[in-house]
Amino acid sequence: MRDTLTIARAILRGFSRDKAGLFFTLAFPLVFLIIMGGVFKGGATPHVTVIEVGRVTVLDSMPADAHAQIDKVLDVQHQSNLDDALNQVRKGHAGGVVEQRGTTVLVHYSTSDLAASGTVRSVMQSLVQTANLAGSSQPARFSFDSTSVNSTAVKPIQTMTPGLLGWAIATGATFTAASTLVGWRKRRFLRRLSLAPISMGTVVAARLLVSLGVALVQAALFLTVATLGFGLRLQHDWWACIPLVLAGTLAFLSIGLLAGARLRTVESANAVANLVVTPMAFLSGSFFSLSLAPVWLQNLSKVLPLRHLNDSMRALLSQGASAWSVLPQFGLLLGFAAVLTAVAVKLFRWDDV
């Protein structure tokens, strides 16, 4: 254990002086978060879904041409149960719920998506005014009111943070494992270490220790920036993302280990790591939600470890899932790591010659 710490400290000290390495592992993913967090801050969706519960006269008795105009902005859906509809809003699936109580048109909106709720409220308000003006001789027939659903709706930052964090972990772990391994072998440093009275297990454990530590720092930085800078709200069991981050790191270290087991140059190891991680990040919904992708692609992506890391962290961080519910994904990531590591050990070579 003391030897492991000795080597881990040496690796970490070197890493802390490696400006390019620090940038790509810690700062670069944050830059991504900041750019995307800024771009999607409002979450402005041009087309807002509105759920109509029961009958709402101002919507139902619109002239056809007015209907066509409204359809450009609002996608009106019907539902009979108010609670179900409100839940949709809370989850961020709809911009608002419209119902009529007597002559009052009531809009339930979500505070978290201001753009969508603003659209719904202003459109509905103008519809009420138009209807009142149409019968201008009489006193106003309808009144307008709106109320917040006290929402825990999913803001973009809530889905984006876990996805980007997953990608950052995947990149960091895969690249460090692949390039350290190949680099150390190429310049025969592995050989040199093997001459000291320590086992190779000690060397590997030291490398793992550093990678796990760096991944935790990555996660902490990410969550801090997203929370303080972009209003990410951590859900109740968010702490469970710590073991998930660790399991994910092991899974991606094993990919890097496999890539590094035989490759001869650091450049080719990095290229292979890139080739694996970047498409996987897209297919696993790190950057964009997969909900719009074809079903077969969504199913296919379930073989990817990053998909499970992203899904489980999303469930924890933004959907308020319990720690127990992500246990399967946790196990899956560890299993993936174990299998790939076993294969990598089989293929591994200490020397180029």
Added chain:
Amino acid sequence: MQPAIVVDDIRKSYGKTRAVDGVSLQVAQGEFFGILGPNGAGKTTTLEIIEGLRKPDAGRVEVLGQSPMPRTRALQRRIGVQIQAWTFFDKLTAREQIRTFAALYKVPARRADEALELMGLANKANTLTERLSGGQAQRLSIACAIVHSPELIFLDEPTAGLDPQARRNLWDVLRDLNVRDGRTVVLTTHYLDEAEELCNRVAIMDGGRVLRAASPDALIRDLGGITRINLPARTLPVELARKLFPEATVDTDEQTVNIRTHEPAAILAELATRHALDGLSVHGTTLEDVFLALTGREYRA
């Protein structure tokens, strides 16, 4: 006394290349032993098989009475190895590097600092290894190899890439390790003068085999005192030299005429009467002549 190293008919091939083709050696404890030969002679492969870094295809090795493979920690603590490579952690200072190695050998940091001092690196202790010159990095690598005071030290071309002054300084350090501290030292080199200067015994390798192994003195004595006279070809054309000195061996490499002889006095007298002493140099027998005699080829490192 038990020999420090016994090597018995080891062989190692890479594809069709026989890198080591039946090498046998013995190194006594306290000896300074050199493996000498041009590049590609099989020196490094031989050394790495002895160190336990490579597995021979055939043959037997014993180091301090044990087989070097599989490695045991007890043996690893008793030997120190410097290999030809950039064997450092990324972006650590010289002191941090050697202290890390010291910690792995359970040696106090003070001894690490002493090893730096010994290698003349005390003033570079806080320099990142990436910023060290080639010679400084080489010395740090040796310092790391001896930090745990091993009784048997392996050095693979330790002075390669050093300037003449740094080479001589390193020779002093290595001689001290051997003579003063009683360590057994095995080094490979392609510098004949280095082997002559440092080694008690030298094995001359070529083409994966040991041609001769003996003390430099004995090797030279065996040649019976050959003197080498070099002079510029413009001073004395090679054809004329051959005609004048039929008893001597004369050859040339365009610019220089090279005469090897057992009777230098007569030749020098003849050259003097011909006023052909411009740019002339006279050498006693060196390992270079030994190599030539053994292989029939001029020595080219």
